[in-house]
Amino acid sequence: MNNKKQQAQALLGLALVAGCMAVGSQAQAGGFSTPTYGAPGWGRAFGGGSLFKNDPSAAFNNPAAMAFIDHNVAQMTVDYARINLKYKGDAYDYQGNPASTAPVDDFGNSTPLSGDGGEGGFTAWLPTGFLVMPINDRFAFGLSQVVPLGMRSTWDEGWKGRDFAVDTKIETVGLTGSLSFKVNDQFSLGLGAIVQHSKGFVSQNLNVTGAAGMSILPGAPSGVGANLMRVKVDNTSVGWFTGVTWKPTEQDTLGLNYHAKIKNKMEGKYNIRADAIGRSFMTDTDTNGTTLIELAYPGLKLYPDGANAETQLDVPATAGLDWVHVFNDRLTLGASATWTQWSSFKDLTLKSNGATIIAIPYNYKDTMMYSLGGDYRFTDQLTLRAGVAFDETPTRNSTRDPRIPDNDRWFTSLGFGYDIKAIPGLVIDGAYSRQFVKEARIKTVNQDRLGGSRLDGKVDAKGEVVSVSATYNF
Template identity: 75%
Template sequence: MNNKKQQLHVAIALAVLGGLVTAGPVQAGGFSTPTYGAPGWGRAFGGGSLFKNDPSAAYNNPAAMAFIDQSVGQFTVDYARIKLKYTGTATDYQGNPASQTPVDANGIPGDPVPLTGDGGQGGFTAWVPTGFLVIPINDRFAFGLSQVVPLGMRSTWDEDWKGRDFAVDTKIETVGLTGSLSFKVNDAFSVGGGVIVQHTNGFVSQNLNLTGAAALSPGLGGIPFPSGVGSNLMRVKVDNTSVGWFTGIVWKPTDRDSLGLNYHAKIKNKLEGKYNIYADALGRQYTTQPLGPNGETLVGLAYPGLSLNPDGANASTQLDIPATAGLDWVHVFNDRFTLGVSATWTQWSSFQDLTLKSNGNLIVSIPYNYKDTMMYSVGGDYRFTDRLTLRAGVAFDETPTRDSTRDPRIPDNNRWFTSLGFGYEVKEIPGLSVDGAYSHQFVKDAPINTQNVDRLGGSTLNGKVEASGDVVSLSTTYKF
């Protein structure tokens, strides 16, 4: 291929990556998201990125790039629809049904009104683009670029639902740009590594039950304030840019087998931003007007040393990206059928709590106590014709959540992925192929039997969340 054509092909592939704009997350266990194109989704991630000429190796296992025999770029768009539905009860710290006290124009509270809503449809829909590019440099080295969304989660509940003291709106999303390099030691063994620069943004919102929190505050001596008087919707928005690394090895013990091991290191990730409080007249009064003998507000009485500014202030939280390790195996049975198997470990135990601070002062710390998880998957390709490939796969993904601390913000549980897919090589444009996949998530009902921390009012949820998910993935791949 002459230099001008080579430069043109590289420019096209780079433009595919450069034009990506992330739109939203796709949920897997916890708030991790699969980082594959449509071929990987069609196999339910079985075999990882060890299938022949799979450019997702640029992120998932950079060592596999050494065995890609020509430059290849891939652009993928995933459409996800996640459904969440809560059924159950909600009570305040005294065991009474969760309620809201209306306030008239003069700020005078009326009689409590029970909150009966189950939150509506707590799920979401999202579009997620992903891109990979691998360029062999010579017989030994290959270079890769990728844009991935390794973490993402969204749940949305009604602002006046019975669990509003636990969660209203939550979004966590990490977008990463990576560069990687592989080295082929010999015809059977390769190593690789890369770096990722990623931007994480997120927001959470929920009602602050200040009267319930005040009743449970040691500073007020257990005064039995009525729960749920006044409305204070707190919304916290934070972001951060961080850097991490990943590595992998690939071994081909036979001409039909490939074994791969990959590791993505934990990334420290401190998010900073602001909080805002959207309050009714009475809620604003609790945070601004003196009620105590020394001019303290209700917040000041309940939490000595803490000042919540109703007009907003700085906020920060620590949300580290957990380490992962994966073991993949691919076996080529014949020129028609190839099968892959994978096992992936995620160090979710590094996420123990969601702690929110403002100017160094603790606002709240919510325990989660996540546990390490495994994901197991198997899937394969069947070359139906010279141009059409069919795919299928199944995966089991463990949840990191625990029954004792699970809440509606991330109402996760164990899940099965079942997937079908196809690939078609376009005859009219040599090197171009189109891939599609459909994946359904069967999520085990998630028990919600938890009590809020005192600083959020001590209310209780007792019920379950039913969840399911559908993902449609479409890729275009160009070899040059």
């Protein structure tokens, strides 16, 4: 192959990756993490990680595995995710009265709630891209674009749990570079760095009359007025990851990877779409220049027209152990176990100018995900895939809320790969994954400054992901 042709193919490979770097969204796993694989990985339910032959997702998941990729390979993937949420149960105000209608507006109108709770969910598109290029017999270089964190939940503004959550969107898009070194034919090492941009958007109702009733105006009615707080924050941060790969036999490959925790302090703005009642609580002052909100909660001042906001949302550390066994030229199976240090996520605290506006305890726990899947080469052109995975939730019954109504889940996946002979080197892969989420119990009391509302119910969730990849080997 001449140099000009090599350069052209390399540019084509880079274009496959760059073509999907402009947009990011979510396909949720446990908590708010996102699987970082192409359609082949989704088809195996992530069993074996990135240790299957010539899998370019090794550029992020385990950079050491790049050392055993024997040619340039680029992959572009688009995932479509659909998640449905349904709340069934009761909601109460701070006096113990059932919440039965949406907040009353300035004209005395209210919107009845539908059903016995609320329905939420989302649809989203998730693009990822990988590129691996061997430098020589020892070294290989990789690039990737991934979305390691991402989740979204959307509820109607007038649902019973509006004092807990309306919209929630968390998204982290990362660009990575990695390098592998083949120590010998059985052993390799890898190291990589990630630069990521995180965005967050949350909204919920501020029950200012209920909050006043708990402090300065005992007995005041709860839920009078409609005041929607919306917060937008973002940040750019840097992290690192590493991996080790060992081939004890010709048929077996073992891999260990670690992605370090990334500190992520997000900053931005909040604003409040306040009605006349809410605005007066936040802006009207007494003879001492103190607002009703400040009387109720000394040190807290809310600005309905907007102010600075900040929160800490770190990316947890993960470690994974993968194994792949080649039975013959037709069948290959893989298994994986992945640990995530979710215990580092204690709470979600929103501050403005040094004052705490909202502090929601979560106290997540560390989790494990177990996967088993494989490939069956049905013909020289067609490969079939299947897999199953069990993913533990980091949430606890005592602190779970409708913003992230997560619970343990099963993944079941089917997939295929088809070698396009008319275009040498091009493979099209597809996968379908179904998520079966255990019913999530919601029994929690809101923070007092949000009105002291209480939920007692459950959330049923289900989801599905369709993944399509184009892989070019050159």
